[in-house]
Amino acid sequence: MGPAATADFIGKLTAARNADRDQDHVPSITCCLPDIPDRTEAIINNGPSPLPAMLHSLSILERSGVGRIAIPCNTAHYWFDDLQRRTRIPLIHIVDAVKNALSLRGLLGDCIGLLATTATVTAGVYTNRLAIDGIRCVVPTADDQRSLMNVIRHIKGGHRDEICAQVIRALSARLMHQGAHAVILGCTELPLMVPGNDGELIDSTQALAQECVRLSPLAPYTDAFA
């Protein structure tokens, strides 16, 4: 939903394929209509719902003929079931993608830290879905969560200051200290500041891109239009 995070996702989708030529990359249609009510405001402060705007994007993607839909915004997954109910195109859940990334690192069943928007945390977007696999989440204290939200707003404003990266790393270190075996960057703005999958960090954007590549097997070049 954040345009910079969307660009980051498309870059990671390209890198995840590891293709030698254009034709081997995952074909994609990207709908980036950022004039949409703030997701966090809607969940936390009863602000205007972004669901109608998301359904509008969904209908554009449906008409374009895509086979699967990914949403590179963690907070938006609050409306995942509402969206899935409205379309027959399978949506890819970002938490399932992160779960696969955790599995690849042998971390399923462990205690994992979560850095995400206050809305993502309180709505249980991660905690509920990870609990199914017996994964327990540790989240920042109320004060730390406020710092994290300031950082997220700062990044959304295009301010990529080193201080943002420092705060993210410090908050991550605190979660590791509380027993986390890894820390999910569960807001797609965060990997814009710190490289994900570096040390203890799990990049939800990259996990989603890898899941898209996994679900889009390489087809032989068909020259369909030649």
Added chain:
Amino acid sequence: MGPAATADFIGKLTAARNADRDQDHVPSITCCLPDIPDRTEAIINNGPSPLPAMLHSLSILERSGVGRIAIPCNTAHYWFDDLQRRTRIPLIHIVDAVKNALSLRGLLGDCIGLLATTATVTAGVYTNRLAIDGIRCVVPTADDQRSLMNVIRHIKGGHRDEICAQVIRALSARLMHQGAHAVILGCTELPLMVPGNDGELIDSTQALAQECVRLSPLAPYTDAFA
């Protein structure tokens, strides 16, 4: 057309707006269907035409309701008039965007270097359109052009080696030595390796992004879906 170049374009579109919040960014639909015949092969070696595939993308974008269309691939502009004839949606020509970038630098009327695919160069995509404004292009020698094509293929293969950047800078320096006042990175793979608008280099991807932002004035936040 190159997926990495497309991701780079979306990133530059976001950066060019310089917005404080998501809602102020340029809304966009991106159609990235890379299983399309090679543009250079089609022009130089009479390979299969990419036009039918491009028309397919055009129809997807038309149905999605966009107001303007930009193509972050210089070589594809060989088919610009064919595409424009088939749609009432105005297409933004990347050479016009570069022309505006040159104008902002006070370089209109000067002699300009061009680093682009052999197809872009020989088809006159830049030379013909810049000649209208009295701009003369200098291009690499046949040997240098071959080196450049190797670099472009290398970048398309996902190999971002420093040697690529060194070759691009060396070729640019030779064009400057031949009298160019600036050098256009007229293939959107090239700015993936060297930061454009740095020194003598004009980044066609960034110029196109800036043109999109210029043509998409900031609307007051309407909460259209609230």
